[in-house]
Amino acid sequence: MADANWYVVHTYSGYENKVKANIEKTIENRKLQDQILEVAVPMQDMVEVKNGAKKQVSKKMFPGYVLIHMIMNDDTWYVVRNTRGVTGFVGPGSKPVPLSEEEMYNMGINIPQIVVDFEVGDTVSVTSGVWENTVGVIKAVNVNKQFVTINVDMFGRETPVEISFTEIKKMEF
Secondary structure: OOOOEEEEEEEOOOOHHHHHHHHHHHHHHHOOOOOEEEEEOOEEEEEEEEOOEEEEEEEEOOOOEEEEEEOOOHHHHHHHHOOOOEEEEOOOOOOOOOOOHHHHHHHOOOOOOOOOOOOOOOEEEEOOOOOOOOEEEEEEEEOOOOEEEEEEEEOOEEEEEEEEHHHEEEOOO
């Protein structure tokens, strides 16, 4: 989903799992599965030592917060904001601010990686975006950023351009 982003919701301390359950129940009742995609309370496995005995426990990474992957609109905002235990979205005033990919990565939320069969030297065609219908040869592949660098002819000169994996297709000869 291109419009879906991760948002952070502030809750009463200790209510994170209850808020998650309530939102999931509301999603089911109102049939919002295509708009609110995932509700998460990030947990971290830790080893505690008490009285000399080691014990594996899960602790909340962000007490008082719940992460929601959703398409922001009036309906979804209302459902989440009016869930019992929610004090509000994180952001200035009443305007929720989505998490950036870098913030998600730092928090341990995995962004799905796209597996591709592109290699340096392959000829590709750009299928969307500014460079649509442009053909170029891959000069570099950056798997972490999910981009390839191709050279395009601009004003009679070869110019390197970064293109997302999702905007290109390999040309078969």
